[in-house]
Amino acid sequence: MPYDQKDTSKPGPLDGVRVVDITTFLLGPFTGQFLGDMGADVIKIETENGDASRNAGIQNHINMAAYFMVFNRNKRSVSLNLKRPQAFDALMKLLETADVLLHNMRPAAAKRLGIDYVSLKGRFPRLIHASSCGYHKDGPNGHLAAFDDTAQAGSGVAYLLEQYNGKPGYLPSAIGDKTAGLTLAAAIGMALYQREKFGKGQEVHVPMLETMVWYGIPEHLCHGVFDQPEKGMNGHEQILTPFRRPYACKTGYITIHAATDSQWHRLFSLIGRDDLIGNQKFNSRQSRSTNISELYSIVEGSLDGRTADEWLELLEENDVPAGPYRTLEDVFWDPYFNESGFFESFDHPTEGKIKMMANPATFSNASTAVRFLPPNLGEHTHEILKELGYHDDQIEDIMKFND
DSSP, X not given: OOOOTTOOSSOOTXXXXXXXEEOOTTXXXXXXXXXXXXXXXXXXXXXXXXXXGGGSSOBSSXXXXXXXXXXXXXXXXXXXXXXXXXXXXXXXXXXXXXSEEEEOOOHHHHHHHTXXXXXXXXXXXXXXXXXXXXXXTTSTTTTSXXXXXXXXXXXXXXXXXXXXXXXXXXXXXXXXXHHHHHHHHHHHHHHHHHHHHHOXXXXXXXXXXXXXXXXXXXXXXXXXXXXXXXXXXXXGHHHXXXXXXXXXXXXXXXXXXXXXXXXHXXXXXXTTXXXXXXXXXXXXXXXXXXXXXXXXHHHHTTOXXXXXXXXXXXXXXXXXXXXXXXXXXXXXXXXXXXXXXSEEEEEETTTEEEEEEOOSOOOSSOOOOOOSOOOOTTTTXXXXXXXXXXXXXXXXXXXXXXX
16 A cells, blocks of 8 residues: 555654744745654644634534644644743754754744844754745745745736636646745745754745745747747647546546557557548647647547546556546545545544645655644643743743733
8 A cells, every 4th residue: 555644663754853933824834844754843824813724614513624734734733922931042042952943924023033044043053944925035025925826826826827728717726835834834844954954943934925936937938038028928839728628428437648649540440540640730749739629629529429437448558548437426435545544534633534645755665654633722831941941830821811
């Protein structure tokens, strides 16, 4: 079985690394969860009301919405008012034990709280100070708020959707948050490696907008890559053609993505169009790209004689890349994901039976198991303050939200 989310017999690749996570919403929590999946001890610092996502959408109990739970496993939760000196001092004591500080505040807010890099680097020279916000913190828009829609619209991604369906739009996924979150997790890993070689911490910053430009449009820089003004998005017609979609069969849909000459030749034979094998419109990658809409429409119109399952079996036998079309409900219950252990059920102490997705990365000598289920708000506050050496009366004072 490729995934075993309950196997904690091996340590994670980041075992021994402690991350203090002062993030909210999606981008930062996604980063923290990825590091937690890798075995880091992630301590999530929350306000009295908790992460803003705790009550966003479907939930069985207050502060434990599904939106929060899918981005916040493998963390311990501490709830403090960091504006109180007693709680802030406890945070500083916690940072003495930490390898990484992670936050997604705008620069001014981080500075007001006293957790910006300049304020901390002298006291914690080995600390990796990692942050993300909408725009680069040192750029002209670093002070502005931004969310996923801002990044999709400002990066050209919403424009790509306009080229595809006639009007600007957003991908129905928080792709900017998650892309920047994964990039930040990777950058933190690199900074930890550099620290092991040279002994020094540093600041790591990943802006969401620039990450979305870097991630979303490189294959569309048809003329810009040659330092010329863009003359249209016709350099990669294969992505923007309206015929790039799942194809209807006798029953159901499938996706087909032949890429090489030999794959196309086999596909032409399977759909009964051997006459296309020598056709100059389709006999090379360049000619197929130029005529991609016509080519895809031919394929789409040739599949109604067999069911989706029959086509998938035939295409697999002939080594033509293809796959099933799944609804979200299909994905959740499909044997492919469940028999592999990608979806795994757990018994949560307050939320009952829940289902978690595995981290897709696997290691031959390390584990990415679920060690902590999504925490209740402040579930581990007393435990962690005790670990730091505080006595019960001190803990009681630190945990107050008002004087």
